[in-house]
Amino acid sequence: xxxxxxxxxxxxxxxxxxxxxxxxxxxxxxxxxxxxxxxxxxxxxxxxxxxxxxxxxxxxxxxxxxxxxxxxxxxxxxxxxxxxxxxxxxxxxxxxxxxxxxxxxxxxxxxxxxxxxxxxxxxxxxxxxxxxxxxxxxxxxxxxxxxxxxxxxxxxxxxxxxxxxxxxxxxxxxxxxxxxxxxxxxxxxxxxxxxxxxxxxxxxxxxxxxxxxxxxxxxxxxxxxxxxxxxxxxxxxxxxxxxxxxxxxxxxxxxxxxxxxxxxxxxxxxxxxxxxxxxxxxxxxxxxxxxxx
Numbered sequence: 001x002x003x004x005x006x007x008x009x010x011x012x013x014x015x016x017x018x019x020x021x022x023x024x025x026x027x028x029x030x031x032x033x034x035x036x037x038x039x040x041x042x043x044x045x046x047x048x049x050x051x052x053x054x055x056x057x058x059x060x061x062x063x064x065x066x067x068x069x070x071x072x073x074x075x076x077x078x079x080x081x082x083x084x085x086x087x088x089x090x091x092x093x094x095x096x097x098x099x100x101x102x103x104x105x106x107x108x109x110x111x112x113x114x115x116x117x118x119x120x121x122x123x124x125x126x127x128x129x130x131x132x133x134x135x136x137x138x139x140x141x142x143x144x145x146x147x148x149x150x151x152x153x154x155x156x157x158x159x160x161x162x163x164x165x166x167x168x169x170x171x172x173x174x175x176x177x178x179x180x181x182x183x184x185x186x187x188x189x190x191x192x193x194x195x196x197x198x199x200x201x202x203x204x205x206x207x208x209x210x211x212x213x214x215x216x217x218x219x220x221x222x223x224x225x226x227x228x229x230x231x232x233x234x235x236x237x238x239x240x241x242x243x244x245x246x247x248x249x250x251x252x253x254x255x256x257x258x259x260x261x262x263x264x265x266x267x268x269x270x271x272x273x274x275x276x277x278x279x280x281x282x283x284x285x286x287x288x289x290x291x292x293x
Contacts, residue, residue, distance in 0.1 A: 006053035023060035040133035047142035078104035107153035137165035176281035181220035230272030
């Protein structure tokens with residue numbers, strides 16, 4: 001159900017699907033990274049689970065690039081517990097989607113997903129086996145699962161071994177988001193006949209034994225409570241990478257009305273964005289980091 005909510009557009013209350021908003025964010029970010037067009041570049045999704053929205057996001061990003069006569073960017077699915085059956089099925093439908101079959105720890109990634117331009121790549125004893133590619137990390141609805149200690153290690157690893165990263169969440173701790181998560185219980189009764197009418201078990205555990213609506217609403221509510229603000233993530237960045245002074249923050253609105261907070265720290269620039277995905281209470285919150293030197 002969660003993947004379906006990412007990839008479908010709800011009539012009247014959504015102007016586009018959350019997956020399309022996430023793809024647009026990635027496209028905007030890639031446009032600000034000139035190194036993307038200068039050599040090999042890949043996007044590595046961490047904590048992929050069963051794949052989530054990434055197969056759809058990959059198609060949207062690369063369709064946009066194809067329309068602009070730009071080369072496609074390979075996406076890789078990874079997880080500490082690989083979901084190989086789901087990943088093989090997804091990657092079979094796209095030449096630009098693949099996966100790493102071995103467990104991948106976001107705090108200590110293997111050399112296969114370390115950027116060739118990162119300081120870590122040069123010192124890694126297995127550097128000769130590393131792909132000659134820059135790396136952008138992706139965390140779709142995943143970062144809130146980390147406790148503070150794990151989040152610090154993940155941010156440190158992202159900064160030391162990649163050229164950029166994006167943390168994308170569809171919820172936050174504001175009252176409106178919490179209310180929306182509770183309303184998700186009732187939403188499932190409306191969308192299940194549309195999206196899962198041929199799935200007997202899904203219909204059973206929605207309408208006869210409403211276990212799935214409860215799990216969905218409860219998980220969303222807890223996820224909202226665990227989602228960090230831009231300021232809280234930046235505090236973790238400061239703790240994980242104390243070198244370099246933080247400059248900013250500058251709060252602005254882009255031409256399309258998105259709220260953007262920008263901070264520069266050392267060789268990196270960090271941007272937090274917030275835009276509505278579901279009227280009137282649902283907002284996509286993203287934190288993007290880019291290496292600028």
